[in-house]
Amino acid sequence: VILNDNDMSIAPPVGGMSAYMARLVSGGGYQSLRKVGKSVAKVLPKPLQEAARKAEEYARGMVTGGTLFEELGFYYVGPIDGHDLEALVPILKNVREIKDKPVLVHVVTQKGKGYAPAESAADKLHAVAKFDVVTGQQAKSQPAAPQYTKVFAQELIKQAERDERIIAVTAAMPSGTGLDLFAQRFPQRTFDVGIAEQHAVTFAAGLAADGMKPFCAIYSTFLQRGYDQVVHDVAIQGLPVRFAMDRAGLVGADGATHAGSFDIGFMGALPGMVLMAAADEADLARMVATAVAIDDRPSAFRYPRGEGVGVAIPEIAEPLEIGKGRIVREGTAVAILSFGTRLAECLKAADLLAARGLSATVADARFAKPLDIDMLLRLARDHEALITVEEGAMGGFGAFVLQALAQHGALDRGLKVRTLNLPDIFQDHDKPEIMYADAGLDAEGIVHGALSALGVDNHSMAGRRA
Structure with missing residues (x-):
């Protein structure tokens, strides 16, 4: 060894x-x-x-x-x-x-040994975009909107200022999860347990059992290491631990080891779990507030690496109604049901479909569990086809929707359904937008799924996907 x-x-x-x-x-x-x-x-x-x-x-x-x-x-x-x-x-x-x-x-050994920029900032050159070899400067574009991670941290700080029971727990990722900012404001209420996700989860469960409001901030892919504890120490006991699942979906330069592909399925399978996905930074702020308010069962919310879409964040974020989605755009022919930050691409897809003379409804599920059954059945009843879109692997949101539709008999009348999710492979490194295009989860891929469900010929799209 x-x-x-x-x-x-x-x-x-x-x-x-x-x-x-x-x-x-x-x-x-x-x-x-x-x-x-x-x-x-x-x-x-x-x-x-x-x-x-x-x-x-x-x-x-x-x-x-x-x-x-x-x-x-x-x-x-x-x-x-x-x-x-x-x-x-x-x-x-x-x-x-x-x-x-x-x-x-x-x-x-020393990380970055022999390369001065890495020796002086090994954390900055741990996972990199293109960079200047001489200076080590990475070619990163200036963000037009705040990073989701920072939005989470700032909202958690706001909530903690009003509720002294809020505690933050992470596993050797304080800067990656934004809890370094929380620690600056509340050093006595921040706990970094090291690379020990199992302990982080059980520790958070103990805090919850004692009346605290722990937020367990762990990358989606790293939470897999603590799943046994999520099941036995949190879910079975119904303890109100709040899981902030950063790096949900594809992560570009971080690669397949860090891609948060599976949390929708493995968290959504747990009885009593409330599972949310933010469509934008304002939604994320409200989900932090929602998690604070949920005090009788575990909850989890997911958000991606990278920057938001530029929407305004309310000064005081109000909690969401549990299990309720929203209709963002009304249409007639096809319904596009988004879970997470693909909502912006779903709206672009609706514009592309409108240019073809096809009217599309766009809905934001917000919750994978509990599902908004009333909204789901309405979409199924009023449209010829239903498309689900998620930044996760098969067996996740689309599977939950199909099961709900089947249980309520909504598939018995000929509804056409397509579930768009990440492909059944571990995708190689690339820019996230290119990876999502390859996965068929960009606007054109969503259009292709909708046209396929409607039985509309789409040679140009098929050629692109090939």
């Missing part, structure tokens, strides 16, 4: 002595001496055997710091300067020959 330790709270080893000692304890000579010592110790009385074992262990622990790993059953080698290949390679060759027990090689 190679532990790549790039946390600079542990200073990297310097000079030749550390590398020499690591090479020494990994080499055959030390191994042989150690085995001889163990053989001799075996014939000694048990108290002396134990004393000899501890003496060897702690002597080596003082040199290498590896006592913890030894207690776990590993033979510990290190710490080693991971940038000194002349020291590292011989050590790796030595440990390759150790056959009698598992080995842990502790390698200390």
Whole structure:
């Protein structure tokens, strides 16, 4: 096992002595001496055997710091300067020959080593857009609207100023989730538990059980690590933990590991969970207020990486009515039901359909659970086709809508339905707008889905999608 330790709270080893000692304890000579010592110790009385074992262990622990790993059953080698290949390679060759027990090689490295801009700002060059190699300056456009993450943080601060029971919890992502801003305002009410999402969820559950109002801010994709605790420690007990799921949907430069593709399905499956998705930054502000007001069950709201659409955010955001969506645009032929920030593209799609002589209703679901059944049945009753649009994988919002339609008999009269969601692949890095176009979730893709449902010939669109 190679532990790549790039946390600079542990200073990297310097000079030749550390590398020499690591090479020494990994080499055959030390191994042989150690085995001889163990053989001799075996014939000694048990108290002396134990004393000899501890003496060897702690002597080596003082040199290498590896006592913890030894207690776990590993033979510990290190710490080693991971940038000194002349020291590292011989050590790796030595440990390759150790056959009698598992080995842990502790390698200390520095993120961005050798590239000055990354050395001085490793967090800024962790996931990057195009950048100038000489200066390290990233080619990022100036935002025209506030970032969703910042909107969340600012709204949570507003709410916390009025309610002292609001607590913020994150798992090693204070800046990524915006809770660094919250921590500046309320340092005693902010908790970063480190890379331990399971603990973050259970800790938030404990706070909720004691009457606090915890907001557990975790990237959608990282919440997967804490799902067992979401089920057993929060949902089964019906505790009012509020999950702020950042990075919902596709994330561009962050890649497939950070894409929030699955939370609609796995959170929406839980009994009692209230699940919301913001269509814009004003909606997000209201969902923060809604989560504060929900005090009898768990809730979650999702929002993407990146900037909003530029709508005005109310000074005082009012809570939403639970399980109620809204009709944004009235039409007759096809209904487009959006869940999340694809709403803007749905409105563009409605304009494109209108240019073809097809009138479209556009609705914003706001809630995947509970669904607005009255609005859903109205859309099904008054339109020939219904299109659902979401920034998530199959088995999410579209599946919830289909099940509800089936349960209420709304599919029995020939309603044509298309569920537009992310493709069943892990998409490669690209600009988010290009990724959504490839997924068929831009305006033209939504038009294509609507025309397909209506049975309208669309050769030009089909060629584009191919």
